[in-house]
Amino acid sequence: MPNLKDSFEITECHALLQELLPPGGLADYLTFEVPQPTERSTLAGEQSLFPAPFADPAAGPARPTAEHLGHQTVPTQTAPLPLEQGHTEEKLENALKILCQRGGFSSAIIADDQGLALADFNSPVETDVLAAFATVLGGAIAQASHFLDQHEANNISMDINYADKAVVRKFMISSTPFYLFIICPQDIDERNEVELSLETISRLLER
Amino acid sequence: MATIISIAGHQGGAGKSSTTMNLGISLARRGHRVLLVDTDPLGAVAAAAGLPAGTQAGLVQIMKGCAPNQAIIESSLALPLALLGNGVKQPTDAFFLEQQARKGGLLPLIRSLAEDYDYVLLDTPSGIEAMSAMAFAASHTLLLVLPCHANAVRTLPGLLRLMVRVRKKLNPELHLLGILASHFDKQNPYEIDTLAAMRTTFTQGLFFSTIMPRSHQFERAAAHASAIQLLGQTREMNHLYDQLAEEVINRLTAGQSAGNNHAQPERLF
Numbered sequence: 001m002p003n004l005k006d007s008f009e010i011t012e013c014h015a016l017l018q019e020l021l022p023p024g025g026l027a028d029y030l031t032f033e034v035p036q037p038t039e040r041s042t043l044a045g046e047q048s049l050f051p052a053p054f055a056d057p058a059a060g061p062a063r064p065t066a067e068h069l070g071h072q073t074v075p076t077q078t079a080p081l082p083l084e085q086g087h088t089e090e091k092l093e094n095a096l097k098i099l100c101q102r103g104g105f106s107s108a109i110i111a112d113d114q115g116l117a118l119a120d121f122n123s124p125v126e127t128d129v130l131a132a133f134a135t136v137l138g139g140a141i142a143q144a145s146h147f148l149d150q151h152e153a154n155n156i157s158m159d160i161n162y163a164d165k166a167v168v169r170k171f172m173i174s175s176t177p178f179y180l181f182i183i184c185p186q187d188i189d190e191r192n193e194v195e196l197s198l199e200t201i202s203r204l205l206e207r
Numbered sequence: 208m209a210t211i212i213s214i215a216g217h218q219g220g221a222g223k224s225s226t227t228m229n230l231g232i233s234l235a236r237r238g239h240r241v242l243l244v245d246t247d248p249l250g251a252v253a254a255a256a257g258l259p260a261g262t263q264a265g266l267v268q269i270m271k272g273c274a275p276n277q278a279i280i281e282s283s284l285a286l287p288l289a290l291l292g293n294g295v296k297q298p299t300d301a302f303f304l305e306q307q308a309r310k311g312g313l314l315p316l317i318r319s320l321a322e323d324y325d326y327v328l329l330d331t332p333s334g335i336e337a338m339s340a341m342a343f344a345a346s347h348t349l350l351l352v353l354p355c356h357a358n359a360v361r362t363l364p365g366l367l368r369l370m371v372r373v374r375k376k377l378n379p380e381l382h383l384l385g386i387l388a389s390h391f392d393k394q395n396p397y398e399i400d401t402l403a404a405m406r407t408t409f410t411q412g413l414f415f416s417t418i419m420p421r422s423h424q425f426e427r428a429a430a431h432a433s434a435i436q437l438l439g440q441t442r443e444m445n446h447l448y449d450q451l452a453e454e455v456i457n458r459l460t461a462g463q464s465a466g467n468n469h470a471q472p473e474r475l476f
Contacts, residue, residue, distance in 0.1 A: 005407070009361040010404060013405075016371055021383060
């Protein structure tokens with residue numbers, strides 16, 4: 001059976017979904033921005049909605065959020081970020097900006113195998129320094145296959161202070177390694193957002 | 208008249224009822240008048256609201272003429288939110304509803320109920336059946352709840368074919384509002400692959416930016432027969448449902464303005 005991406009089912013889904021689009025299409029939604037929710041109403045935390053009484057729910061442990069810990073994250077902006085306009089560098093920077101906004105990261109940079117920066121967003125130090133550092137850490141990933149016999153290692157995470165961590169994700173384009181370096185709060189699981197953004201970044205770099 | 212949204216999905220446990228309830232709460236917290244209608248014979252929304260399934264009057268009783276519409280709609284104590292159960296107490300009630308759905312009897316009822324609300328959310332049954340078709344026929348738009356499992360994608364065409372058929376035969380204005388990725392486990396590389404495959408294959412913009420993660424809070428809410436937003440310590444989930452509500456409103460608004468731009472001049476003859 002072919003993998004999902006090449007399967008006829010997903011192709012058929014795509015065709016059927018096309019038939020269900022609104023008359024004007026989805027063009028307006030392509031750069032859809034999610035505004036921050038407005039202030040919530042004053043409904044008390046554990047109030048019943050309907051006359052039938054609810055059992056008193058036990059409070060479980062709450063996972064602290066970046067907001068709780070006072071981390072500095074990039075605020076969501078209101079203007080759309082065009083990914084299809086400008087030069088590749090500009091597009092990459094927009095992709096990094098979106099990555100930081102969605103993931104709650106504070107900085108992101110893409111470096112090549114030579115330690116040169118291809119794009120950056122909100123770098124806390126000189127971009128070239130960070131790019132070189134990303135490549136050094138990327139080299140450490142490569143050593144994992146040598147010392148640990150793990151050939152699929154592709155990211156490294158390092159706590160850089162009490163609250164933040166630096167993460168380097170290695171990705172390949174036509175057998176050439178590139179490195180995505182981000183700085184984010186330690187309590188955030190960044191992997192999902194990084195994986196999803198890598199699709200866009202890889203597509204832009206492949207062009 | 209309200210915007211009627213079918214919360215649809217083809218697999219049980221995908222999160223349709225949780226989405227219906229919690230999206231309804233988030234919309235109501237913004238001051239919108241919201242009616243939740245349990246078209247699923249299993250009555251998951253009523254159960255999530257703490258109303259025991261099978262003990263409340265609902266669609267069945269209205270259709271049988273046993274009760275007036277407004278008398279059996281449960282109104283929330285604190286929000287502009289109301290719930291109409293299915294009223295299914297016996298298996299024969301479910302057959303009766305199914306029959307009514309086939310005859311088209313439920314369609315005018317849903318539309319007439321919508322008069323008094325801003326949003327009507329229909330929690331639809333899983334699978335392909337007459338009640339789902341009836342809900343789609345009565346709706347303006349569809350919100351598809353889809354877990355990020357390869358098997359869910361492989362079996363999705365069946366439901367989409369039903370939606371397309373309803374649009375062609377019964378309800379030309381029906382369209383897809385968006386797809387909500389639900390119960391997403393970001394630690395699971397297969398689910399990441401599945402979501403990535405869908406996002407790269409499907410038209411860009413179809414997925415809501417909000418992704419509902421797999422969370423033990425859903426089970427906790429079910430254990431307490433409550434909505435997740437009414438439990439303590441669920442700030443992250445509350446935020447996600449608020450974000451989803453904002454997206455739904457924005458998409459509907461954008462759709463309306465796009466519709467106006469493309470509107471053809473009315474013909475006199």
